[in-house]
Amino acid sequence: MRKKIVAGNWKMNLELNEGIALATEINQHFSTTPLNAKEVILCTPFIHLSMVSKLLDAPGLSAGAQNCNDHRSGAYTGEVSAAMIKSTGAANVIIGHSERRSYYGESDELLAAKTTEALHNGLRVIFCCGEVLAERESGIHFEVVGRQLEKGLFMLAEGEFKKCIIAYEPVWAIGTGVTASPAQAQEMHRFIRDLVEKRYGKAAAEETTILYGGSCKASNAAELFANPDVDGGLIGGASLVKEEFCNIVKAL
Numbered sequence: 562m563r564k565k566i567v568a569g570n571w572k573m574n575l576e577l578n579e580g581i582a583l584a585t586e587i588n589q590h591f592s593t594t595p596l597n598a599k600e601v602i603l604c605t606p607f608i609h610l611s612m613v614s615k616l617l618d619a620p621g622l623s624a625g626a627q628n629c630n631d632h633r634s635g636a637y638t639g640e641v642s643a644a645m646i647k648s649t650g651a652a653n654v655i656i657g658h659s660e661r662r663s664y665y666g667e668s669d670e671l672l673a674a675k676t677t678e679a680l681h682n683g684l685r686v687i688f689c690c691g692e693v694l695a696e697r698e699s700g701i702h703f704e705v706v707g708r709q710l711e712k713g714l715f716m717l718a719e720g721e722f723k724k725c726i727i728a729y730e731p732v733w734a735i736g737t738g739v740t741a742s743p744a745q746a747q748e749m750h751r752f753i754r755d756l757v758e759k760r761y762g763k764a765a766a767e768e769t770t771i772l773y774g775g776s777c778k779a780s781n782a783a784e785l786f787a788n789p790d791v792d793g794g795l796i797g798g799a800s801l802v803k804e805e806f807c808n809i810v811k812a813l
């Protein structure tokens with residue numbers, strides 16, 4: 562059975578004390594309301610990571626970063642390595658978020674290098690893919706997502722690939738309040754699972770967790786998660802409010 566996961570992506574929000582307060586509340590919630598087989602990941606800014614990963618002790622709850630550098634160490638001013646992330650106690654890292662791809666020009670090749678480096682350091686990768694509006698409107702969304710996976714993720718050997726989670730996030734749905742319809746999400750998730758099957762075989766495809774992201778909130782989560790190939794969500798804005806976030810987890 563593949564894992565059902567809700568991951569929060571705090572992006573560049575919350576000062577240190579605010580982030581600790583939010584993580585503490587979420588940890589308390591899942592200490593008294595067990596996640597059972599589900600998992601929840603809090604992807605915080607680097608600043609919060611060490612403290613948040615130490616305070617999370619509810620079963621099924623873990624911390625993650627939102628990015629890492631592709632090099633092991635060295636003269637890369639302002640950057641953070643996968644080994645440093647791992648040393649905080651964090652277990653996960655988001656790679657290839659559309660904001661990194663578009664604002665910081667991260668190419669498929671760079672993302673492949675980051676993915677490899679993250680896995681090398683024992684982190685689990687949440688690999689993001691998704692098309693922009695113009696690509697969907699011109700009908701090339703499957704092609705775009707296929708290329709992103711092919712170049713950024715499918716260079717991995719099967720054993721490494723199995724340590725990754727895929728997140729489909731249509732860029733036109735991120736932070737816009739416009740979510741993909743359940744049918745659009747299911748169609749793309751099925752397409753992604755079929756690609757995984759072609760590359761790694763049926764068993765691997767069945768085991769791969771594929772999250773949906775993009776304006777997912779408590780009020781629409783249940784209908785998105787009801788799809789057979791949607792295994793949870795990657796949540797931006799709604800992950801910053803404890804009640805809203807916990808209700809999304811409840812919908813899973």
Ligand code: PGA
Pocket residue numbers: 570730734735736737774775776777795796797798799
């Ligand atoms: P959103 O962001 O939920 O605020 O749309 C999702 C994401 O970018 O991961």
